Amino acid sequence: MNVLKTWYNYAPLSTAGTELKDDGSRLFCALSIERGADELPLELAIIGDGTRLELIRIKTPNTDGDLSEEERRIVGSITGHAIATLELLYSFRIGPLYLAGRPIHFGQFGKDEDGSAQLQVKAEEFSGPVSFDADLIRNAIVGTAPIRIQMSLFAEARRPTTPLPFKYLCYYKILELELRVKRKWIGLKEHLSSYEEDYRRLGIGQASLLNVLHSYRDRCAHIKTGGDDEIGLIGMGSRDAERVTKLLPLLDRVVVDLLNQKHSSIIVLQALEQPALTASPSDLPNPPSVQTDSAEPAPL
Numbered sequence: 001m002n003v004l005k006t007w008y009n010y011a012p013l014s015t016a017g018t019e020l021k022d023d024g025s026r027l028f029c030a031l032s033i034e035r036g037a038d039e040l041p042l043e044l045a046i047i048g049d050g051t052r053l054e055l056i057r058i059k060t061p062n063t064d065g066d067l068s069e070e071e072r073r074i075v076g077s078i079t080g081h082a083i084a085t086l087e088l089l090y091s092f093r094i095g096p097l098y099l100a101g102r103p104i105h106f107g108q109f110g111k112d113e114d115g116s117a118q119l120q121v122k123a124e125e126f127s128g129p130v131s132f133d134a135d136l137i138r139n140a141i142v143g144t145a146p147i148r149i150q151m152s153l154f155a156e157a158r159r160p161t162t163p164l165p166f167k168y169l170c171y172y173k174i175l176e177l178e179l180r181v182k183r184k185w186i187g188l189k190e191h192l193s194s195y196e197e198d199y200r201r202l203g204i205g206q207a208s209l210l211n212v213l214h215s216y217r218d219r220c221a222h223i224k225t226g227g228d229d230e231i232g233l234i235g236m237g238s239r240d241a242e243r244v245t246k247l248l249p250l251l252d253r254v255v256v257d258l259l260n261q262k263h264s265s266i267i268v269l270q271a272l273e274q275p276a277l278t279a280s281p282s283d284l285p286n287p288p289s290v291q292t293d294s295a296e297p298a299p300l
Helices: 069-089 134-143 145-158 164-179 188-193 196-201 209-221 241-263
Strands: 005-012 019-022 027-033 042-048 053-063 106-109 119-124 289-292
Touching: 005 019, 005 069, 005 119, 019 053, 042 069, 053 069, 069 241, 134 145, 145 164, 145 241, 164 188, 164 209, 164 241, 188 209, 188 241, 196 209, 196 241, 209 241
Parallel strands: none
Antiparallel strands: 005 053, 005 106, 019 119, 027 042, 042 053, 119 289
16 A cells, blocks of 8 residues: 655756755745645745745645646646746746756655655756867858758757747658648658657557647647647646657657658758767767755656
8 A cells, every 4th residue: 555645846947056955944935726625735836035946846745656647737737837927027037947958857755754845956967078170060051051941940849948849840840841742741651650669669649650740730739629629738737748748759760860861961960869960979968967865756
């Protein structure tokens, strides 16, 4: 039998330092969020003070930490709304904290005796010096001029601050540029066929990769979809955000392989897990180091 405890989800803010701490002493503001009649409310809290905000915290009481898909969606929606509100209130001088090009989230149980917060995390990104190559830069700019639209979309899709729906649409537009002629797809089904097994391992759904590709294009492009006006994909609180996040690395590989097949004489691109352009291993940044006292990955 699982012991029910108090679980905290954290989203560090860009104004935080490398020492992320939550022991109850820096609670700036908090509000209760009601749930069902038989469930204790969630709590949204901002950790920090009047000069520096550090963390957004969502408290889930009476849980084993294995949040359901619906609970993860709710936590993501609350967090996303809080971040958007802060960004608009303070003219984007505050936002999510990025490490290694990605916003970070994590979670942790509260203390066994009373459920109070006990976070103490050191989050730092380590990287070696970058070596720039003048010939490489010049040749790449000139050589990729014929596919500058694809390069612009590819860079936007890879940019850490690009919202999730727009990342997806950038990849989709590259596929359109390469494989759609006069409103007809030519070769898309054949190109996707070699990725079907990898797609199945993601556990996103029963539909084919081809169908999912087009379905999420609609959900990312439109605020309302289907006959019942279902809300499309908006931020990490949307129901399909987790699935699209899982799909993006595969979609990146689909696009990279296609561009390499069609434009290998111009440039060779690398998949998402690697830098966008080929470089010497000694020039590549090391992964971020997150040191924590019993902190666990958040189920977002």
